Structures are given as C-alpha cells and as structure tokens.
Amino acid sequence: MNVHPERAASNRSLVETGALPFAPMAMPQQRLQRRRDWRLLRLLFMPWLVWK
Amino acid sequence: MTGLQRFFAFLFSIVVAGSAAALAANVLFADGVQWIDHVRIALLGISVAWLSWGASLALNGLLAPALRPATSGNVGESTRTAVLVPVYNEDPAKTFSHVAAMVRSLADQGAADRFDFAILSDTNKEEFFATEEHWFSRLRREHGHLSRIFYRRRAVNTGKKAGNITDFIKSSGALYDYLVILDADSLMEGATLVEMVRRMEAEPRLGLLQTLPKIVHARSWFGRAIQFAASYYSPVFARGVAATQGANGPFWGHNAIVRTRAFAQSCGLPELTGRPPFGGHILSHDYVEAALLSRNGWIVRLDTDLEGSFEEGPENVIDYAKRDRRWCQGNLQHSRLLFAPGLRPWSRFTFLQGIMAYLASPIWALFLIASIAAPVIIGEPNYFPEPHRPPVFPRVEQFQALILLAGVAGILVAPKLLIVLQGAFTGRNEGFGGTLRALATTVLEIVWTSVLAPIMLMYQSRSVLQVLCGADGGWPAANREADTVGLKEAWDASWWISVGGIAIFAATLAFAPEILYWLLPVVIPMTLAPLLVHLTSWRLTGRGGRTVLFSCPQDYRASPVIQAQETILARWRRQAAHQPPADLPGDFAAFAPAPTPR
Numbered sequence: 001m002n003v004h005p006e007r008a009a010s011n012r013s014l015v016e017t018g019a020l021p022f023a024p025m026a027m028p029q030q031r032l033q034r035r036r037d038w039r040l041l042r043l044l045f046m047p048w049l050v051w052k
Numbered sequence: 053m054t055g056l057q058r059f060f061a062f063l064f065s066i067v068v069a070g071s072a073a074a075l076a077a078n079v080l081f082a083d084g085v086q087w088i089d090h091v092r093i094a095l096l097g098i099s100v101a102w103l104s105w106g107a108s109l110a111l112n113g114l115l116a117p118a119l120r121p122a123t124s125g126n127v128g129e130s131t132r133t134a135v136l137v138p139v140y141n142e143d144p145a146k147t148f149s150h151v152a153a154m155v156r157s158l159a160d161q162g163a164a165d166r167f168d169f170a171i172l173s174d175t176n177k178e179e180f181f182a183t184e185e186h187w188f189s190r191l192r193r194e195h196g197h198l199s200r201i202f203y204r205r206r207a208v209n210t211g212k213k214a215g216n217i218t219d220f221i222k223s224s225g226a227l228y229d230y231l232v233i234l235d236a237d238s239l240m241e242g243a244t245l246v247e248m249v250r251r252m253e254a255e256p257r258l259g260l261l262q263t264l265p266k267i268v269h270a271r272s273w274f275g276r277a278i279q280f281a282a283s284y285y286s287p288v289f290a291r292g293v294a295a296t297q298g299a300n301g302p303f304w305g306h307n308a309i310v311r312t313r314a315f316a317q318s319c320g321l322p323e324l325t326g327r328p329p330f331g332g333h334i335l336s337h338d339y340v341e342a343a344l345l346s347r348n349g350w351i352v353r354l355d356t357d358l359e360g361s362f363e364e365g366p367e368n369v370i371d372y373a374k375r376d377r378r379w380c381q382g383n384l385q386h387s388r389l390l391f392a393p394g395l396r397p398w399s400r401f402t403f404l405q406g407i408m409a410y411l412a413s414p415i416w417a418l419f420l421i422a423s424i425a426a427p428v429i430i431g432e433p434n435y436f437p438e439p440h441r442p443p444v445f446p447r448v449e450q451f452q453a454l455i456l457l458a459g460v461a462g463i464l465v466a467p468k469l470l471i472v473l474q475g476a477f478t479g480r481n482e483g484f485g486g487t488l489r490a491l492a493t494t495v496l497e498i499v500w501t502s503v504l505a506p507i508m509l510m511y512q513s514r515s516v517l518q519v520l521c522g523a524d525g526g527w528p529a530a531n532r533e534a535d536t537v538g539l540k541e542a543w544d545a546s547w548w549i550s551v552g553g554i555a556i557f558a559a560t561l562a563f564a565p566e567i568l569y570w571l572l573p574v575v576i577p578m579t580l581a582p583l584l585v586h587l588t589s590w591r592l593t594g595r596g597g598r599t600v601l602f603s604c605p606q607d608y609r610a611s612p613v614i615q616a617q618e619t620i621l622a623r624w625r626r627q628a629a630h631q632p633p634a635d636l637p638g639d640f641a642a643f644a645p646a647p648t649p650r
Contacts, residue, residue: 025225029320
C-alpha cells in the first residue's frame with residue numbers, strides 16, 4: 001500500500017490489516033492506433049486549423 | 053432483432069432529417085437560392101438527424117419487449133468478487149458509509165463473505181487522505197467481520213480512474229472472478245450485486261454487465277429535475293440503447309460488473325501519441341473499454357431490468373457544466389480512435405455518437421448565427437427580376453416555417469409524452485404520484501429543460517472550442533453556503549452567456565428583425581443566465597429529502613441500502629461532532645459535521 005511518507009508510521013496497523021492481497025494478473029497494453037496516425041480530427045477541423 | 057432496431061433507428065432519423073431539410077428548403081428558397089441557404093439547411097439537417105436519433109432510441113425503448121436474461125441458481129461458494137470503490141479527494145465519511153451500507157445489504161443476502169471491498173484511493177490532498185485512514189479503520193472495525201475490506205492509496209495517479217483500476221488488477225486481480233466497478237457516490241443493493249454475479253455465471257461469454265443507476269439524494273431544483281428525468285425517462289431511453297446496441301452494449305464507467313479475465317485481457321489502455329487534449333491518457337476510458345471487450349469477442353450488455361443501482365448527480369448548472377467539460381474532452385478525444393484496428397463497426401459508431409453529443413451544440417449555434425447573418429448576406433430582394441415587367445414579391449412561407457418549428461419541438465417533446473402515455477397503461481405512473489401528476493411533472497420538466505437549454509448550448513459550444521484550442525475550463529472558485537451557488541459565483545461563471553444573449557438580441561434587431569420573436573426563447577434565458585444559475589441551485593427538498601415537485605418513487609419508498617447509508621452516515625457524523633478534537637487525526641474535525649465537499 002502506498003501511503004504518504006509522513007503518515008507511514010501511523011499507518012503500520014492499517015497495512016497489516018487492510019492492505020490489498022498480492023495476486024498479480026497480467027494486463028497487456030492494447031493497440032489502438034495504426035502505425036500511421038490518420039489524425040482524422042485535423043481533417044474534420046481543417047477550416048479552423050487554416051484560420052488559426 | 054438488434055438489426056431490426058438499428059434499421060428502424062437509422063430509417064427514422066434519415067426520414068425525419070430529410071423531411072426537415074425539404075421543408076427548410078421550401079421556406080429558405082422562397083426568396084431565391086443563395087449559398088447561405090444551403091449552409092443553413094445542412095446545419096439544420098444534421099441537428100435534426102441527431103435529435104431524431106435520440107427520439108428513435110426512446111421509441112425503440114417503448115417498443116422493446118421485457119428483458120428476461122438467463123440467470124444461474126446461486127453464486128458458487130468459490131466465486132469471488134471484488135467491489136472496487138475508486139476515490140479521489142472525496143468526503144471519506146460519506147463514501148465509506150456507502151461501502152458500509154453495501155456490506156450490510158450483502159450480509160442480509162447471506163453473500164457478504166463472497167464479496168471483498170477495495171477502496172482504491174487516488175486522493176492527493178492531505179486534508180482528505182488523513183481522514184480517509186481514520187474512517188477506513190472505523191469502517192473495518194464495524195463491518196470488517198462481514199466482508200473483507202481493503203484500502204490502498206496510490207502516490208502517483210497515473211491514468212486517473214482507469215489507471216487506478218488497472219493498478220488493482222495488476223496487483224490483486226488474480227484472486228477474483230469478477231470486479232464490480234463503482235464510483236465514490238455509487239450505491240448498490242446486495243441483491244443486485246448477487247444477481248449480477250449470477251448473470252455473469254450464466255453467460256460465460258459475458259464480459260461486462262452494465263446497470264442503469266438511478267440518481268438519489270438530489271436536493272436542489274436543478275438536481276431534482278435531473279433526478280426525475282433519470283428516474284422517469286432514462287429507463288425507457290436505456291431500454292432503447294440496450295435494444296439497439298445488443299451485444300455491443302455501453303459501459304458508463306461505474307455500477308457495472310466485469311469478468312476479470314476478460315477485462316485484463318482486453319482493456320489495457322495505451323497512452324495516445326501526442327499531447328492532450330487529443331493525445332496522452334484516454335479520458336473517457338469506459339467507452340473504449342467496452343469497444344475493446346467487443347473487439348475480443350466478449351459480450352457487453354446493458355440489463356435495464358436490474359433495479360437497486362444508484363448514483364448521485366450534479367446539484368447545479370456549474371457542477372453539471374464542469375462534468376460536461378471533462379466528458380466533452382474525453383469524447384472528442386475518441387476521434388483519434390474512430391479507425392482503431394479491429395474495432396466492431398458499432399463501436400466506431402458509438403464513438404461517433406459520443407462526439408456528436410458535443411458537436412451538436414456548436415452546430416445549433418452556427419445555425420442560429422447563419423440565420424441572423426442570412427439577411428445581410430442575401431441583401432434586398434430583387435422585386436424586378438425582368439425589366440418592364442410587373443414586380444415579383446418573394447413568397448413568405450410562414451406556415452411551413454411554423455410546421456418545421458413544431459416538428460423540431462415535437463421530436464424533443466413527443467418521446468416524453470409517449471412515456472407518460474405508456475406509464476398510464478402499464479401502471480408505472482403510480483410510482484410518480486399517478487398519471488396526472490406524472491404528466492404535470494413532465495410538462496414542468498419540458499419547460500425547465502427548454503429554459504436551460506440555451507445556457508447548456510453555450511457551455512457545450514465553449515467546451516468544444518476550448519478542447520480544439522487546448523485551453524482549460526477556467527471556472528470560478530466555489531464558495532458555497534448551504535450548497536447554493538451564490539449570485540457572484542453564478543455571475544463569474546456565466547456573465548459571458550449574458551453578454552452573448554444581449555449581442556444576439558442586438559444583432560437580430562439590426563440585421564434580421566423579422567426573426568426576433570423566433571429567437572426570444574433563446575435570447576431571454578441566455579441574458580438571464582447568472583440569475584437562472586443561481587435560482588436553480590436553490591434547495592427544493594424539505595425535511596426528510598421529500599418534495600412535491602419532481603417527486604420520484606424513492607421519495608415514497610426509499611431503497612433499503614439508501615436508508616442504511618443515510619442512517620450510518622448520520623450516526624457517524626453525530627458521533628464525530630461529539631468527539632473531542634484531540635481524538636481526531638489530521639484535519640478531521642473540520643470534516644466531521646460538514647456537508648459533502650466539492
């Protein structure tokens with residue numbers, strides 16, 4: 001459990017009684033972007049970008 | 053069946069938008085065809101298509117048959133579920149009273165030992181986390197014998213709420229078959245939690261099951277109007293959403309259960325390339341997680357028949373607009389994901405709907421501006437198109453314009469009136485004080501939303517512009533007494549809307565006086581925005597949280613978990629108020645009897 005350093009001492013009992021159980025599970029990062037980012041938004045808002 | 057619902061929704065939107073565009077063409081082309089007329093027709097067509105899409109969801113909801121999902125007999129002895137409560141600078145006494153009430157409710161079902169509760173704190177303000185530890189100890193002392201209750205605080209809030217959940221799965225996820233994801237203000241009946249697990253057990257392909265949370269604890273006029281809408285209209289709209297989306301259902305980020313294995317396998321969110329607002333961490337992560345579960349073949353379902361799911365809502369226009377600003381940025385960021393590899397077409401369309409929900413406001417605003425500017429651009433009509441011939445006067449299609457206006461208003465109003473009509477036949481109106489009262493409240497709500505709509509339109513239009521410019525919201529500091537927005541705060545937050553209202557009035561008077569009366573329903577609320585923001589934040593409920601206006605079934609028969617939470621919180625606050633300050637850790641004394649901090 002991560003606690004603020006100043007509170008760590010007073011937190012000891014809490015760590016013993018209420019800390020999360022350790023049972024790790026993998027969570028692989030998903031691919032959401034194609035290799036080439038189409039920047040659709042730039043196309044959508046082209047008039048604004050030109051104006052800017 | 054889902055295909056039919058989708059076909060109907062698309063057909064309805066296209067036909068209504070096409071009809072509106074045709075009518076508009078008749079009206080606007082009456083004095084000759086100009087380029088500005090084409091712009092106005094296109095803007096109106098898009099806006100009406102969006103409104104019609106919303107109406108089609110309501111119609112689908114009204115026509116959808118009752119949901120009868122498969123459910124297994126009981127929750128297996130070995131099935132373990134963690135209820136995750138992410139907190140971020142919340143009032144810990146209040147948040148933990150929600151946990152305590154849910155633990156008790158599960159104990160009443162005899163299932164408390166199969167559910168663990170994990171309070172996942174991202175709190176970074178010292179005055180909050182000092183008291184979190186105190187209240188956690190108390191929560192464990194009073195309820196730890198019923199369920200296992202854990203607490204951990206992250207030193208660095210990487211990825212905000214999505215990162216908080218991911219952190220839990222990576223450290224403790226392997227212990228659990230299912231995770232119930234909540235918000236700090238969520239409340240769920242034990243019976244509902246158990247039933248959700250049953251449904252997950254009965255359908256092994258089900259990756260996520262979303263419930264429809266009802267809003268509770270609203271006190272102000274504004275909050276009560278939203279609570280009524282969420283209680284009366286939302287179930288019908290949600291049935292429409294469920295029927296239209298089918299197995300590619302929505303995830304709203306809380307009051308839902310996920311299969312841990314499916315979520316871990318599918319929902320590890322990457323950071324997007326580039327800087328915020330469009331790059332960086334994904335803000336509206338819930339929509340993306342639903343899309344990723346669907347991409348991996350998991351069913352994502354919204355079960356609207358599940359009762360006993362609650363949340364709290366914003367109490368005034370400013371808090372609503374602040375939340376809306378965050379959602380706006382998150383939804384516009386989804387434009388980066390419209391063409392993400394492997395997503396189902398419906399997931400892409402869901403992203404598009406989320407984007408459109410915010411672009412609709414600036415599109416309406418552009419339509420209004422174009423309508424005011426049109427007479428200037430078009431100029432004086434040519435009464436003598438042919439020399440030495442009698443003058444030709446332009447047609448004025450006032451009647452068709454009125455039909456068009458009535459049609460647009462009808463798309464907004466008709467679904468709500470149909471909900472009243474259906475409620476009269478099904479007996480649902482009884483929970484809202486009978487059909488006459490439900491009808492009167494619905495009419496009041498329609499007037500209410502019509503008055504506030506121009507103000508919301510301005511806030512949403514500003515949000516879209518801010519996101520596109522990469523600017524921050526810039527809200528005034530909240531200085532609330534008795535939860536009411538003071539006149540000064542209301543002025544600071546909405547003076548620019550007043551100025552906009554006066555500017556539109558002046559421009560219309562100067563350039564297009566013939567449409568002045570048409571614009572008054574927009575101009576008057578805009579001009580009075582600070583006053584409306586202030587007045588709508590006034591407290592409506594009396595003692596016991598009851599009210600005559602905007603009453604809901606929970607006013608007459610509160611859910612047991614809500615009653616339990618209110619009782620626990622009242623006891624905690626009462627005892628804390630009498631506890632000597634020396635016994636309290638940190639700044640706890642400042643918290644004890646205070647209202648919910650914002």
